[in-house]
Amino acid sequence: xxxxxxxxxxxxxxxxxxxxxxxxxxxxxxxxxxxxxxxxxxxxxxxxxxxxxxxxxxxxxxxxxxxxxxxxxxxxxxxxxxxxxxxxxxxxxxxxxxxxxxxxxxxxxxxxxxxxxxxxxxxxxxxxxxxxxxxxxxxxxxxxxxxxxxxxxxxxxxxxxxxxxxxxxxxxxxxxxxxxxxxxxxxxxxxxxxxxxxxxxxxxxxxxxxxxxxxxxxxxxxxxxxxxxxxxxxxxxxxxxxxxxxxxxxxxxxxxxxxxxxxxxxxxxxxxxxxxxxxxxxxxxxxxxxxxxxxxxxxxxxxxxxxxxxxxxxxxxxxxxxxxxxxxxxxxxxxxxxxxxxxxxxxxxxxxxxxxxxxxxxxxxxxxxxxxxxxxxxxxxxxxxxxxxxxxxxxxxxxxxxxxxxxxxxxxxxxxxxxxxxxxxxxxxxxxxxxxxxxxxxxxxxxxxxxxxxxxxxxxxxxxxxxxxxxxxxxxxxxxxxxxxxxxxxxxxxxxxxxxxxxxxxxxxxxxxxxxxxxxxxxxxxxxxxxxxxxxxxxxxxxxxxxxxxxxxxxxxxxxxxxxxxxxxxxxxxxxxxxxxxxxxxxxxxxxxxxxxxxxxxxxxxxxxxxxxxxxxxxxxxxxxxxxxxxxxxxxxxxxxxxxxxxxxxxxxxxxxxxxxxxxxxxxxxxxxxxxxxxxxxxxxxxxxxxxx
Amino acid sequence: xxxxxxxxxxxxxxxxxxxxxxxxxxxxxxxxxxxxxxxxxxxxxxxxxxxxxxxxxxxxxxxxxxxxxxxxxxxxxxxxxxxxxxxxxxxxxxxxxxxxxxxxxxxxxxxxxxxxxxxxxxxxxxxxxxxxxxxxxxxxxxxxxxxxxxxxxxxxxxxxxxxxxxxxxxxxxxxxxxxxxxxxxxxxxxxxxxxxxxxxxxxxxxxxxxx
Ligand code: SF4
Ligand code: FES
Ligand code: FES
Numbered sequence: 001x002x003x004x005x006x007x008x009x010x011x012x013x014x015x016x017x018x019x020x021x022x023x024x025x026x027x028x029x030x031x032x033x034x035x036x037x038x039x040x041x042x043x044x045x046x047x048x049x050x051x052x053x054x055x056x057x058x059x060x061x062x063x064x065x066x067x068x069x070x071x072x073x074x075x076x077x078x079x080x081x082x083x084x085x086x087x088x089x090x091x092x093x094x095x096x097x098x099x100x101x102x103x104x105x106x107x108x109x110x111x112x113x114x115x116x117x118x119x120x121x122x123x124x125x126x127x128x129x130x131x132x133x134x135x136x137x138x139x140x141x142x143x144x145x146x147x148x149x150x151x152x153x154x155x156x157x158x159x160x161x162x163x164x165x166x167x168x169x170x171x172x173x174x175x176x177x178x179x180x181x182x183x184x185x186x187x188x189x190x191x192x193x194x195x196x197x198x199x200x201x202x203x204x205x206x207x208x209x210x211x212x213x214x215x216x217x218x219x220x221x222x223x224x225x226x227x228x229x230x231x232x233x234x235x236x237x238x239x240x241x242x243x244x245x246x247x248x249x250x251x252x253x254x255x256x257x258x259x260x261x262x263x264x265x266x267x268x269x270x271x272x273x274x275x276x277x278x279x280x281x282x283x284x285x286x287x288x289x290x291x292x293x294x295x296x297x298x299x300x301x302x303x304x305x306x307x308x309x310x311x312x313x314x315x316x317x318x319x320x321x322x323x324x325x326x327x328x329x330x331x332x333x334x335x336x337x338x339x340x341x342x343x344x345x346x347x348x349x350x351x352x353x354x355x356x357x358x359x360x361x362x363x364x365x366x367x368x369x370x371x372x373x374x375x376x377x378x379x380x381x382x383x384x385x386x387x388x389x390x391x392x393x394x395x396x397x398x399x400x401x402x403x404x405x406x407x408x409x410x411x412x413x414x415x416x417x418x419x420x421x422x423x424x425x426x427x428x429x430x431x432x433x434x435x436x437x438x439x440x441x442x443x444x445x446x447x448x449x450x451x452x453x454x455x456x457x458x459x460x461x462x463x464x465x466x467x468x469x470x471x472x473x474x475x476x477x478x479x480x481x482x483x484x485x486x487x488x489x490x491x492x493x494x495x496x497x498x499x500x501x502x503x504x505x506x507x508x509x510x511x512x513x514x515x516x517x518x519x520x521x522x523x524x525x526x527x528x529x530x531x532x533x534x535x536x537x538x539x540x541x542x543x544x545x546x547x548x549x550x551x552x553x554x555x556x557x558x559x560x561x562x563x564x565x566x567x568x569x570x571x572x573x574x575x576x577x578x579x580x581x582x583x584x585x586x587x588x589x590x591x592x593x594x595x596x597x598x599x600x601x602x603x604x605x606x607x608x609x610x611x612x613x614x615x616x617x618x619x620x621x622x623x624x625x626x627x628x629x630x631x632x633x634x635x636x637x638x639x640x641x642x643x644x645x646x647x648x649x650x651x652x653x654x655x656x657x658x659x660x661x662x663x664x665x666x667x668x669x670x671x672x673x674x675x676x677x678x679x680x681x682x683x684x685x686x687x688x689x690x691x692x693x
Numbered sequence: 694x695x696x697x698x699x700x701x702x703x704x705x706x707x708x709x710x711x712x713x714x715x716x717x718x719x720x721x722x723x724x725x726x727x728x729x730x731x732x733x734x735x736x737x738x739x740x741x742x743x744x745x746x747x748x749x750x751x752x753x754x755x756x757x758x759x760x761x762x763x764x765x766x767x768x769x770x771x772x773x774x775x776x777x778x779x780x781x782x783x784x785x786x787x788x789x790x791x792x793x794x795x796x797x798x799x800x801x802x803x804x805x806x807x808x809x810x811x812x813x814x815x816x817x818x819x820x821x822x823x824x825x826x827x828x829x830x831x832x833x834x835x836x837x838x839x840x841x842x843x844x845x846x847x848x849x850x851x852x853x854x855x856x857x858x859x860x861x862x863x864x865x866x867x868x869x870x871x872x873x874x875x876x877x878x879x880x881x882x883x884x885x886x887x888x889x890x891x892x893x894x895x896x897x898x899x900x901x902x903x904x
Contacts (some may be wrong), residue, residue, distance in 0.1 A: 163768035166775040179773040180755055394727060 004070045019061035019072055020048055023464040025252065028074045031112045033090075033197045034149035045113065045149050047088070049082040050074050054539045056118040058082045069469050078097035087116040094198070095144050102140075103199030107306060109147065132173050136183025137235070137679040138262055139192055140204035146176050150490055151195045159255065160186040161386045161410025175478040176200070183683050187379035187664055190261040194244065194254075203242070203678045204260055218580035219246065221567045222260040223314045223560045224671065225378045226359070226485035226571060228569025233561050233580035240561050240581055241265045250359050251569065257379040259664065259671055260681070264561075266422045266674030270544045270554035273585025283554065288596075290585060290598065295553050296600045298536055299519065304331025308515035310507050311486035311498055312522030312541065313668055316577070317624065318541075318564025319590035320493050321617050322605060324342070324523055326594055329603040337493030339523045340660070341508060342449055343457035344346055345465075349623070352494050354571040355479035356444060363622045364480065366440035369401040369435070370423070370464055371657040372448020372484045375409055376664040378570070381484070387410045398432040398440075403450055403657035418656035420456060423463040427470070428535040437471035445473060445482040452483070459650040462605025485570040485659060486667075488560075489522075492568035499566050503644070520547050521590070524669045540590060543669035555597075556587035559670060564610060566624065567616070574627045617671070662686050700785045707757040713743045717764070730767045733775050737761060737782050750827040751791065751850070752783040780835070788824045790869050793815070796834050798878065799841035801888075804858060808845050809834075811862035842886040843879055852877035889900035 001012040004019075006026035013022045018041070021032050033045035043063035050061045053071035058079060071078065089100040091113065096178070106578040128334070130143035150167055162185055164178050184192075192201045222229035222243075230246040243264055245256035247544055275291035276283040286294070299307070307330060309323050315337075333347065337346075345351030356364065359382045365541045374382040389397045391409035401413040402422045416422045416433055425431035437443045445468050451460045465481060466475075473480030485491060500506045505514035513532040520526070522541035528550045531537060539551035542559040562583040568574050583589070591613060609614040618625040644673035665680040666672045709717060715840035720735040738751055740761060745751030753776055762769040776782045783791070791811050796805045812818065812832050816825040821834040838846050847862055854865050854877055861880045868875045883889050 157768070166770040166774045168774055170778045179770065179777070521850050 002066050002068050002070075004066050004068075004072060006072045007074055012065055012345060014065075017066050019050060019052065019059065019064040019066055019070070022066050022070075023050065023061060023072060023074050030061055030074060031108075031116070032062060033108060033112075033147060035149060036151050036154070036195060037114065038055060039151060039154040039195070041152050042154065043146065046086045047090070049079060051076050051079050051087065056097060057107050058229065062418070067539050083116045086219050087113060088118060088122070090147050091117060091121070092123050093144075094147060095127070095680065097145070100208075100559075101199040102202040102207060103145075105198075107199055107562065108197035111314070126502060128172060129692050133177050134181055134183070135178065135201075136189070137683055138189050138204055138258055139184065140202050140207050142200055142202070142440070143175060145198050146200035147176055147198055148176065149197060150176075151197065152176060152192045152201060155192060155195050156184070156186060156189075158390065159383050159387070160188045161192070161383070162186040162408075163562070165192075187258050187375065188255055189475040190384060191245070191255050191257045203262075205500075206242055210236050215241060216580070218561075218578050220561060220577040220580060221488075221565075221569075222252075222256065222573045223488035224257060224259040224263060224668065225380075226353045226488055226490060226570040227252060227297060227378045228488065228567055228571075228573060229260055229380055231256060231260065234562075235581045240267055250357065250680045251571075251573065251575075252358075252380045253384070254653060255380045255383060259379075259667070261673045262680075263674045265676050266543075266670040266672070267559050267561060267584035269675070270669075270673040271581075271584050271587070272542055272544055272548060272554055272558075273587050274415075275557060275586065276551075276554040277554040285549075288588075291555060292554060292597050292600045295538060295555075295597060297600075299330075299601055300554075302516050305334065305503070305518070306516040308334030308505055308510040308517070309336075309519040309521055309525055310510060310523040311335075311487055311489060311493050312339060312520070312524055314565060314670070315489040315493070315522050315561060316560070316563060316590070317489075317567055317617060318498060318563075318610065318613055319521060319594060320489065320498050321496050321613065321620065322591040322594040322598075323519065323540075324496060325500055325605050325616075326598050326601075326603065327519075327606070328482055329598070330601070333504035334510055335498050336500055336510065337490060337498040337597035339507055339526045340449065340453050340487075341506075342452040342490075343461070344452065345458075345461055346494060346499065349495070349572065350460075350481075350517060352485075352491065354446075354484060354569075356442075357571045357573075358384060358480075360442075360482075361385055361444070362391075363398060363478075364388060364440075364442050364444035366436050367397065367399045368426075368437060368443070368445045368467075369399065369403070370420075370445060370447045370460065371403045371451030371454075372446045373403070373406055373450070373659055374446070374484060374663065375405075375407055376659070376661040377484055377486050379664075382410065383571075393456045399432075400435050400436070403448075403659075404594070406659045406662075407680070419654045420451065420454075420460045420652040421654045423460065423467065424652055426467055427463060434467075434471070434687060437467070437473075442478050443468075443471045443473045444482060446482045446484050448484045449486050449660045453660060454653070454655075454657075456650055456653045459652050463652060483570065488567055488569075491570060491572060492566065492574075493624055495568055495572075496617070497620070520551070520556065521670070523547060540593060541669065542587065543673055545669040555593050556583070556585070557590040557593060558583040558587055559657070562587075566614070566627065569622070571590055572623065574623055576627050701752050702786075704756060705875070707740070707754060707760050709739070709760070710743055710747065713739050718848075728773070730765045733761060733765055733767070733772060734740035735763070736765065737749075737776055741782060745789075745850075749789045750786045752786050767810070780833075789829050791848075791850050792829070792830055792832040792866075793835045793838075794832065795838045795840075795844070795846045795848070797837040797838070798842075805845040807859040808847055808857045808862050811846075811859040812866065814862050815866040818858040830866070840886070849874075850875075854878075856880045856881060856883075 002015050011026040022031050024381045030048045031287045032048045034042045041063045045237045048061045049058040051073040100372040132141045153165045156165045178423050214236050220231050222231045229252040230248040231243050246583040247254045274285050325543045396602050399413045400416045426434045468481040511530045517536045519538045524545040524547045537551045538553045539548050540557050543555050562581045564579050565577045595605050661685045663681050665677040671677045716739050720732050726730050739770040740753050740757040741751045758772040759769050766828045816830040818832045840846050845857050847857045849856045
C-alpha cells in the first residue's frame, strides 16, 4: 500500500493507483469527463486537475500515478481556477441546447458547469458544428455536443471489441465517427449512451420521450438472457420508458445488452390484457371468473397424469413454483422447463450451472467453448471473456472453440472443429489444444446450448466432464466446467425441480399428445405445430405470440417489469426483481393467477402472500433463501428435486453444432414484439446457418 | 455512403503493385511481427505514391486504408484515424502536382503571399485546397516546413523549392506543366541554407588572428 495525503488526510491506496483513485478513496470527488473506471486512461479532458505538492503546475489526476507520501490538494484556489478554465474551453464549442437535450438532468457537463462554469461566455467567434452520424437504429448522435473525451471510442474498442468508432482528423476538425458510414455492429452499443458524459450519444428509440428526473426507478433483473444483468427499470405514468444497467461486479459489471435495454417497446405491443376462452373455435374475451371456472370445468374428470406444463424462458421462479405445486397437487409429474429440449446433468446443482461464476472468467487462463456462442447468447458475458483476453495479453488466454462462430467473437478463437467429435480428439490428446488446457492452471470449459439441445448431449457433457477432470478444471478451489444458459428462467426452474417426474412426460412427449391438458407457462418457443388438435392448451403469459394463438384458454400474466420475481442466473445467483409498473388491463401476476385457479379447482395452494410463497420456495430448495447483491452463491448446494439420471453415456455424433440463436435481436416474446428489435434484425441481418455436413 | 471526410467517389478496390510490395517488404522487416501495426504510416505513404504513379493523383482511398489495415492486422478505424490526422496523407483526390505553399510567419514575411498569388495566376486556382481545371495542380496551404532559412518555400509533392518569389514560382510551374521537374533546392546563388553569396562568418582570415 502507498500512503498519500489528500487534503491533509492520509489514505492508503494500492501501488499503481492514480491520484484520482486516491482522492476517491479519501472521499473527495474529482470532476472528470474522459476518465472511466472500466476503460483505459486517456487524460484528454483535463477536468480532473488537482494540485500536487512540489509539482510546478496542476496535474491531471486520472493519469498521475501516486507515490509514497505524495500530497494532493483537491480544493485550492489554483485547482478551482484551473478547472474553471478547462470548463470554459469545453464550453466554447458546446451548444447551449440543454432544454432540448435528452441528456439534460443526467449530464456530467451540465453538472460540472454548475460548479465550474462561468455565468457568461467570453467567446464571440463562431462556434463549430459537426454533422451527426448515423450509427444505426439504437444510438442517436448529436455530434456538435461531443466534447471528444473518446470514452465511446475506448468502450467500443476495449469492452465491446468492435473497433468501429474513432476520432478522425485533428484539432478544430476532430470528430467522432465511423468514417465510412455504417451502423455499429455491437450487441452492447447501448452502453455508449451511458458512457458518453454529454448528450452526444443518446438513445434513439426513446428520443424526446421523457426527462431523467421524471422517472420512477425500480431495481430489477434482465430476462433477455440468462446472465441476470442487474437493471433499473425507469417508468413514468405506468409505462416503462427506459432500462439502464446497475453495477454488479459479480454479474454484469456495469453493462447491459442491447436486447435488454431496447426491447421495452415490446412490453407495450401485442399484450394480453384480458382472459380469452375459445368457444366453437373462436377466442372470445371473458371475465377472470368465467375463465377460471371454464378452465376448472375442463380439468374435471381429467386424470392428474394427463395434465402437463411446459415453462418458457422468461418465467419468474414464483410462478414456476406455483404451477409445479398445482400440478403435483392433482397428481401430475408432467413438468418440463426445457422448451428447447435441452439435456442437463441434474444429479447435482453443479451439473447445470456456470460453476466458476461469471467473475471466475477473470481468473481463467484457458478456455474451451463447446457449442456456445456467447456473443449472441450473452453479450455481457462475452465482454467479460474479451476483457480477460485483453488483460491476459498476447497468448495469455488461449481460447478454443468447437462449432462455427456465427459472428466475430471479439477475441481470437482457435476453431478446433465443428462437431463434438473434436472432444474425442481432445480426450485422446490428438488435438493440440488438449495440451493447452492441460498446461493451464485454471482451465475453463463453457458448454452451450448448441451442444445441450442435441440428441448426443449426454455424451457431449460426459466428454466435457472427463476433459475437465483430466485437464484439472475440477479441483478443490476451481470448478471450470460451466454451462452457459440462454433462458433467464431455466436455472431457477431446475432448482425447483421443474422436470418430469419418474413417470412424467417431458416437453416433447407432452407436445406430441402425451397429455390432455397442456399448460404453457409463457412457453412460446415450443414446436406448436406438433400439438395434436385434441390437446387442450392453456396459455399463461403476457404476449400474444405464437403460443397464444394456439391456446384454448388464455390467462393474461405479467411481464418481468410488472411483477416481483425471483430469477436465478446461469451462475446460480438468486436475484430479486421488483415491480416497476402494473400489468396492463386485467393481466395479473402469474403466481396469483395460479393461486386463484387452485382455489377454483379445489386444490388450494398453501400460500396467500408472496412472502409465504417465497418461504415455501426456500423449503423446496434452500438456494432461494439467499438473495440480493453480495449474497453467497450456493454453488455446491444440492439442487432441486431432480430425478433425471446423470450422464447417460452414448455415442458422440459428428454432425456440426448448429447455433441456437440465429437472430440475436428476436429471441423471445418481448423482443419479437418490439419494433426497435425488429428494425435491428433488419439492419444487422440474421446469422447464416452453418451448412450441415 | 460518405461522411465529411470521405469523398463520394471511391475506387472499388486497391491492390499493391509489385513496386509497392517491394517497398512494403523493406518497411515491414524493420518491425517485429507482432508490432507491425507501427508500419501504418510508411504503408500509407506507399499507397499514396502508388496512387500517384498509377492514376496520377496521389491520394489514399478508403479501400486502400482497409487493405493496409488488413495487411497490418489492425482495425480499419485505426488506419482511418491516422490517415485523417496527418495532413500529408491526402484523403481526397488531388491534381498531378501538389503545390504546398508555406504561409507561416517567416515565409510570410519573406513574401509567401506573392508565391500564392503566382500559383493562383499560373494555375487558375482560386482558393487553397482546390484543384486546377486541367487536373494538373492542387494548391494547399501548409504550416512551417522547417526550412525557414530559405523562406519562402514551395513544396511540390516531396520536393522543396526554396527562395521563391512570383517569377521563380511561375517558372517552376511552367516546367511542371511541360512535364519536367526542375532541380529542387535553393533558387538563388547559395549552397543549401548557407548565406546568399557565400559565407559571412568563420572566414579563413579570422578576426582572432588579427588580435
Ligand atoms: S461522443 Fe460522447 S463519449 Fe464519444 S467522445 Fe464525444 S462526448 Fe465522449
Ligand atoms: S478525467 Fe483526467 S483528463 Fe479527463
Ligand atoms: S515558415 Fe515556411 S518553412 Fe518555416
